Each structure stands twice: as structure tokens, then as C-alpha cells.
Amino acid sequence: MTTSDKVPAGRYRDAFASTEFRVLFGALVVSMLGYVVASLAIVVLVYRRTNSPLLSALTFTTMFVPYLLGGTLLSGLVDRVPVRRLLVCCDLGGAVLVAVMTVPEVPVPALFALLFGLSLLTPLSTGARSALLPRVLPPEVVVPARSLFRMVSQGAQIAGYAVGGGLLADLSPRAVLGAGVVTYAASACVLRVFLGAHPEKAHRDGPRASLAADSLRGVGQVLRDRPLRRVLLLGWLVPLLMVVPEALAAPSAAARGLPSSATGWWLAAGPVGTVAGELAGVWLVPAARRGGLTTPLAACGFVPLLVFVLDPSLAPALVLLAVSGLCGAYLLGLDQLLLDVTPPDLLGRAYTVNTSVLMATQGLGFAAAGAVAEVVPPDRVIAAAGFAGLVTVAVLRAPRRADRDGQTAQVVRRESAAGPDRHRAAS
Numbered sequence: 174m175t176t177s178d179k180v181p182a183g184r185y186r187d188a189f190a191s192t193e194f195r196v197l198f199g200a201l202v203v204s205m206l207g208y209v210v211a212s213l214a215i216v217v218l219v220y221r222r223t224n225s226p227l228l229s230a231l232t233f234t235t236m237f238v239p240y241l242l243g244g245t246l247l248s249g250l251v252d253r254v255p256v257r258r259l260l261v262c263c264d265l266g267g268a269v270l271v272a273v274m275t276v277p278e279v280p281v282p283a284l285f286a287l288l289f290g291l292s293l294l295t296p297l298s299t300g301a302r303s304a305l306l307p308r309v310l311p312p313e314v315v316v317p318a319r320s321l322f323r324m325v326s327q328g329a330q331i332a333g334y335a336v337g338g339g340l341l342a343d344l345s346p347r348a349v350l351g352a353g354v355v356t357y358a359a360s361a362c363v364l365r366v367f368l369g370a371h372p373e374k375a376h377r378d379g380p381r382a383s384l385a386a387d388s389l390r391g392v393g394q395v396l397r398d399r400p401l402r403r404v405l406l407l408g409w410l411v412p413l414l415m416v417v418p419e420a421l422a423a424p425s426a427a428a429r430g431l432p433s434s435a436t437g438w439w440l441a442a443g444p445v446g447t448v449a450g451e452l453a454g455v456w457l458v459p460a461a462r463r464g465g466l467t468t469p470l471a472a473c474g475f476v477p478l479l480v481f482v483l484d485p486s487l488a489p490a491l492v493l494l495a496v497s498g499l500c501g502a503y504l505l506g507l508d509q510l511l512l513d514v515t516p517p518d519l520l521g522r523a524y525t526v527n528t529s530v531l532m533a534t535q536g537l538g539f540a541a542a543g544a545v546a547e548v549v550p551p552d553r554v555i556a557a558a559g560f561a562g563l564v565t566v567a568v569l570r571a572p573r574r575a576d577r578d579g580q581t582a583q584v585v586r587r588e589s590a591a592g593p594d595r596h597r598a599a600s
Contacts, residue, residue, distance in 0.1 A: 199519030300525025446498020467506030478559025
């Protein structure tokens, strides 16, 4: 048996064995529900105030753009502020912003500005929460914990839109926004009372740079790290191409002469497969082997998309989309690789940058797919995305776990050869 085979296989139940993870998980469920419900209410409120489909659609754009800005200009907060304080402040800030949205006759531009600010807080809390996991969980349990966070995000969208839609049937959008205020405040209280303090890390001697400069410096450090950059690029470009079928759900259904209700089935097929794939990956694949499956699973996820060149009918298309979603288990290996190749002092920045750019690239994927589908049949666009995805995975290929270890060993050897004076100078 190899050493890697002896690594414990982390499971979901191992994550829930940690009290602090249960606190993080519960608070995330509550705050995500608040965010989704508030977002839905804002979409409806803007449409009722303006009667403009364009302005209503732009609310979704307003939710994507702040991720990139928050991850680049504010990511330094993850290392400057104690995790509990940062998470609590993000939730309280969300509660305040949503509360202002409930004020009657707030101008529509102000509503967009408030929604922008609300979305700006999300990558900060996501990065801080993810960076805290290695401090409260054993290493082999971090990946299942991240998987649970992803499923919370997906489930919160389904439940949040359902709950929000039900509330909007009987209440005004401002009253529904009030429910969002309550959820954010409840999440802040749970974190403040039950989560440990987890003080910030010690900073290097010397004057501290401005927040923006510090954040941009951290982004530069993350992107200059070659093994880390490869993992991040794989994690950004694969989802960018994977969202193409979702982006073209409505035109794909229309091209088949199907009613609008078929769009819902189309949109549900991929996520159902993704959740099933992650569950199977955590339950069936040992932790030590998930990283090695990243590249094969990512590539296999694009193979079903190639079949769309044959213009399959709805039932086979749904099966293909679900099978593609099953291969979303590659995210488990990607999480493990990200943890393996990231220097400990960059972990918080790396998670924040990863989340920010991921959301931005997915938004770009939606827009690009729609633009190409203006002149190319939707199924051809989906098949082209499958081919482009296979090429992308072949070019990038997930690095081996040994990459970081190999680099570390080389640094140690160089420092040892330089003698004790070099060690004192470095310290």
C-alpha cells in the first residue's frame, strides 16, 4: 500500500462532526436564502417600478460584476480582519443594505447601487469562510466541506426562488425584502455567538499598504504562482464552457418546437447530475485519489456535449446534460489540488480571487454563448463548447500533487546549500 492510500477518506459526516463547521454551514444556509430572496424581490421591484425587461435583466448583471471588483480590490480584508468579525460585518452590512431597499420610493439607480454593494460583500465572506475551513477541520475533510458549501449555494437558489415566489404571491416586494433583512441579521447573530474568534494572522514588519494596494499585491502573488495559476485557470475555463447549455436553454427548447416549460427541465438536468456526481465522489472516491481524477472527469464532462451536433430530441438531450453534470465531481479533485498547491499564507486570497473570477467568467460564458447563438444554431454552439472544453483540459491538465512538494523541496535544498547565513537573512 502506498502512502497516499493511507490518507483518510473524508466524508460529509466528518465535516458535521465539527461544531464550528456546523455554525458556518447553518449561517451560510440562512444568509444565502436571504440573498436569493432579496435578489428576486429586487428583480420584481425594478420591473414593477420601470416596466422595463432590460432594467430587470440588468439586476442579474449587477449581481455578477461586483464579484470581480470585490475579489481584486478588497481581498486584502481576508488577511487583515479576524474571520469571525469579517463574516459578521458582511452579514450586518447585508442586513443594512437590504433594509435601505425597503424604504419607499428609493430611486431605481439607488436600488442598483445597493444591490451592487450587497453583491460586493459575497466574495469576501466566501473567501473568509473557505479559508477558515483548514483551521477548523482535518485536511481530508476540507474538500467534502467545500462540496457542502457548493450544494448549499445551489439548493439556496432553488429554495430561495421558490420561497421568494411564494411570498411575492401574497406580499409586496418590500415586505419580502424585510424577510431578507431578518435572515442576514440571524446569520450574523449565529456567527457572533457560536463561532470562535480566530484572530488574524501576524503581518510582516513595516508599514501596512493601503487596502487596494495590498489586495492587488495579493492577487499578483496568487497569479504568479505557477502551480496555483494552473489550477485556477482550469477551475475558471472549464465552468466558462460548461455553462453554454444552460445559457442556451430557452433557444434550445424553442429550436425543438417545445413549450417554455421544457426550459425548466433543461436547466434542471445539469445541476441534478452535478449534485449526484459530488455525492458519489465524496462517498465512493478516497480523498487521496480525487486530485488525480480532476483532469479525466473534467474532460469526460465535455464528451456528452459533442453529441449535440446530432440535434438530439429532448429526452436524450436531458440525459446527456445529466451525464455531463455527473462529471462535475471533478470539482472535488480541483478543491483538493487548490488546497495542495496554495501556500498557506495565500490561502484566503486564493479562495477569494477564485470565487470572484469564477463568477465573472461564468457571466462571460453566458454572454458569449448567447452572442454566438445569434448566428449559429444552439446545438452547434453546445457541441463547439464541448470540443473547446476538451482542448482546454488537454492544454491545462491539472498539476500533480507533487508540484508544490517538489518546489518546496527545491527551495529547501537551495537554502541548505546557501548555509546558515542565508537562513538568517531570509528570516
